[in-house]
Amino acid sequence: GGITSKTELAMFLAEIMWESGGLIYKSELACKTNNCAGSYQDSTGLPGKYYYGRGYIQLTWGANYKAASTGLFNDDRLLQNPDQVATNEDYAWGVSFWFWKNNVKPALKGTFNFGLATKAINGALECSGGVNDKAKKRYQIYTEILKVFEPSATPIESGCYN
Numbered sequence: 001g002g003i004t005s006k007t008e009l010a011m012f013l014a015e016i017m018w019e020s021g022g023l024i025y026k027s028e029l030a031c032k033t034n035n036c037a038g039s040y041q042d043s044t045g046l047p048g049k050y051y052y053g054r055g056y057i058q059l060t061w062g063a064n065y066k067a068a069s070t071g072l073f074n075d076d077r078l079l080q081n082p083d084q085v086a087t088n089e090d091y092a093w094g095v096s097f098w099f100w101k102n103n104v105k106p107a108l109k110g111t112f113n114f115g116l117a118t119k120a121i122n123g124a125l126e127c128s129g130g131v132n133d134k135a136k137k138r139y140q141i142y143t144e145i146l147k148v149f150e151p152s153a154t155p156i157e158s159g160c161y162n
Helices: 006-019 062-073 089-108 114-126 133-149
Strands: none
Touching: 006 089, 006 114, 006 133, 062 089, 089 114, 114 133
C-alpha cells in the first residue's frame, strides 16, 4: 500500500480495524440480507451485480471495483464478480492496500492527520456536519495502535470534522 512509516501503518491498521469490525467482517453488514439493492449504483457497475462494501477497507461502487481490479490484475474480474473481494483473503487485503495507496495516501498530502484518512475512506458519511461519533471512534482506535507502534508520536486528529 505504499506505507512508509510506523505512524502510517498505525493509521492503516486503525482504519481497517474499524471498517472490518476488528478484522472479522469482509462484507458490509447492512447488506447481508438484501445486497443493499438500490445503493452504490453508478454507471460503471454491471446489471445484477452489487457493489457494496467488501474487503478490509470496505470497497464500494462499481467504479472503485473496476479501478481496483485494473490496478491489481489488469482486468475487470472484481467488476464481474465483486463477491470475490469478500471470499478471497488475498483480494480482501489487496483491495485494501490498493485503496490506501491510490486514495488515502494522496489525500494525506504527506501529513499524518488521521482525519484526512477517514475523510478519504468514508468522508461523505462521517466527516460532514460537525463531530461524528463513528469518526471519533476510528481516531480512538488509532491512538491506541499508535502507542504500540510509535510510542513517542503525537496523534493528530484533524482533517475530518475538525
